[in-house]
Amino acid sequence: MSFVIRAARDEDLQALYEMAKLTGGGFTNLQPEKEVLRAKLARSHAAFDRPEDESGDDVFVLVLENVDTGEVRGTCQIFTAVGQRWPFYSYRLATETKHSEELGRTFRAETLSLVNDLEGASEVGGLFLHPGERAGGLGMLLARSRYMFIARHRPRFAEKILAELRGVIDEAGGSPFWDGVAGRFFGMNFQEADSFNAIHGNQFIADLMPKHPIYTAMLSESARGVIGLPHPSGRAAMRMLESEGFAWERYVDIFDGGPTMTARTDQVNTVRDxxxxxxxxxxxxxxxxxxxxxxxxxxxxxxxxxxxxxxxxxxxxxxxxxxxxxxxxxxxxxxx
Missing domain, CATH: 2.40.40.20 (Barwin-like endoglucanases)
Structure with missing residues (x-):
């Protein structure tokens, strides 16, 4: 069988929708809602049609097509600059050190701080390969096609690039991290918050979350234990990112606590080579x-x-x- 990566078209909507239903939740860039997907396709078309070879607020949706059958069997997305429509928030995991002379002891406490350090960076995301095609290097083709696109259109992308990996989701579709942190302040479960974010952005997090650092020691063990961990299905994606030169600089997703990987765009192996x-x-x-x-x-x-x-x-x-x-x-x- 032969596969190509190409720009997504309107007629790919149903295939994208069917794949979105297979993600299992927590996949912000591929929501199983046709109107959301239709709006993303419209935005992607506008990006592909924009002639100016410079950075903008664009998203490019690509699909993996089986040329022999015409079926769409995978998809991925590239964002030129995050945080343009609404602020791009992350949690930054840091260590605070305190020392007591009287006790002769040093204490180190981990904290989560709400930051928008990564605003303006480009992003690769939305990668999904149909379960029936997870062989033959097609995941690698999908992932690296994004860097080929960036290399082909380099002036449109930022100097830094990020990739958010989905965090740990339980069997009921909930997020231990969300339940232990943000969920305490919002009166909505993880699925509701994730769906709201896909449509309206995450400004509501900044509006309602406390601005001071959160000590991880105050969180439940279940929430603390998943900070910076990818969903089991995302471990291979994390390894591919690392092989391209991405690293985890202790930024985590504000919804599910998954790791946000970063790299200098020109140092991503595929872009560079x-x-x-x-x-x-x-x-x-x-x-x-x-x-x-x-x-x-x-x-x-x-x-x-x-x-x-x-x-x-x-x-x-x-x-x-x-x-x-x-x-x-x-x-x-x-x-x-």
Missing amino acids: ARTAKVVAIETGGEAALVATGQLTGFRVTQGRVSVRDGGVVIDPRTAELLGVDVGDDVMHVGR
Whole structure:
């Protein structure tokens, strides 16, 4: 089977909705509500149609298509700058140290402080691969396609980039972190708060949450134990982020306590290593690579084979067919 990553279209709405229903909750960027998804697609279309090659308040929605069947089997999103429509809040986990001479003891207490340190950063998120396709490197293709898109449209993105990983969700769809922290102040459960945030943003958190630091020792053990931990289904995603150069700098999501990973955009491995070259031949063989072509709505990525020759690249016939490129066209490539 052959797969390509491309810009999402209006006719992909039903497929996105069906995938959203499979997420199991806590997936803010892929809510199982058609009107929310329709609005996101409209915003994505506007981003793809904007000709100015500079940073804005954009979101790009990409999908993974099985070219043989026409089915959409995965999706991912890229935000050019968070915190433009409403403030982007995180909790920052810090350690406070106090010493008593009389007791001869030093105490270290962890605190959670509400911050918007990451406002203005770009974000990669909304990645979901249909359970029936979790083999063959398609998760890697989806994840790295976002960095290929960024490399292809670099002026549109910030100097820093982040990725929020979903935190631990219990079997009932609740969040131990939400129940132990914010849930005490809002009179709504995690699912209600998460859905409200997807539509209205998280300003309500800043409006109602206490502004002083929260000592984690005052939280329940269940809430304290999940701070900075990804959902079990997100552990592989965390490893992929780390392999790209992302690190956890002790920022956590204000809803579920999941880790927020950050990196310098130009130091993300795929962004840094991607190269653009002219196709000099189309032949079988070569090394496994990700290959991209096109700009904005014409952007496409697939897995293929590439070899460097005569100042350009040779790509395999199937990759050329999937991307619609020929000898003399430019492609961007990076090793798998």
